[in-house]
Amino acid sequence: MLIDMYSKKIFNLAYQFTGSYETSEDLTQEIFIKVHNSLHKYDIGRNFNSWILTLSRNFLIDHYRKTKLETKKRTKFDDHYLDSEGHTDPEKKVLENQSKKTVWKGLKSLSPDVRMAVILRDIQEKKYEEIAEIMSSPLGTVKSRVNRGRIQLADAIKDQKEKNNEMHTY
Amino acid sequence: MKCTHIEPYLSPYLEKELRPEKMSQIENHIKTCPDCAELLSNIKEARAALAGIPEIEISRSLKKTLYKIPRKRFKLSFDFLFKPALQPILAAATVMITVITLYSMNPEREQINKTINQHIHMGYSKIERLYARAESLTNTLAGYKESVLFSIKNIDFFWEKND
Secondary structure (H helix, E strand, C coil), X not given: CHHHHHXXXXXXXXXXXXXXXXXXXXXXXXXXXXXXXXXXXXXCCCCHHHHHHHHHHHHHHHHHHHHCHHHCCCCCHHHHCCCCCCCCCHHHHHHHHHHHHHHHHHHHHCCHHHHXXXXXXXXXXXXXXXXXXXHCCCHHHHHHHHHHHHHHHHHHHHHHHHHHHHHHHC | CCHHHHHHHHHHHHCCCCCHHHXXXXXXXXXXXXXXXXXXXXXXXXXXXXXXXXXXXXXXXHHHHHHCCCCCCCCCCCHHHHCHHHHHHHHHHHHHHXXXXXXXXXXXXXXXXXXXXXXXXXXXXXXXXXXXXXXHHHHHHHHHHHHHHHHHHCCCCCCCCCC
């Protein structure tokens, strides 16, 4: 039951954070072993969803610090994300996919805490209060991390646009 | 308002979390500043792109592996040995083990035993002598006690004339 309810969530969080499909599969297994071994520590008064995501977030950031995942390449966006629903206009769809590829790649350049805050807010669409609980950080810190992450990704989009313009010029 | 002062407010502005006067302040700046307008537009694009990243299904093989994880995996861990609080105890234990090893491996162990016995006996006889001296001192004090009590009893506090 626990696996049915949370395996997809944890795997996706790991994949969005690490950008590597194989590593995320390994990490999901390790997180579940940790969840099984820590169930007795769960405080019944706490939201279970937040508890399991806090545990996953701590595990992913610890793993990142130990292995320095930033040195590894993120999987190409196309490899596992097929074209999702969006614009029907092919030209706009190309541009939309181009932005997705850029932000997916750009996530790598964000520091682990900023990256996690952006993933939880903008990909998983969680409330700031829930993110603050998951990340065990003050609300203001979370909001500022999200803002910082968005600005960095916006800069990546700007750079990509400039590159595209240069290519069109030649 | 400088562009660097605008940056921290861009996300709250997009999410309409600012007070009305701050909202209009940011809005006015963006209307007149092409750089900030471009940044805001790119942030919007980044948010839309992130929101468009779908949740993917996990593979069957992963799910299968997850079901095989036992409820509780007991593993022998020696991590507790590295706790700083245990360091003095571990140091003392190391010294003890070294002394015991040196003693048990020593070819002149008999001689060491003999010396230890000798020292123990010497110490014991010292204690006996000390005890005997303490006892004699107690007896002497007991003797004095009688005479001290007698003297106190016969002190003439009010210089009464006995004759």
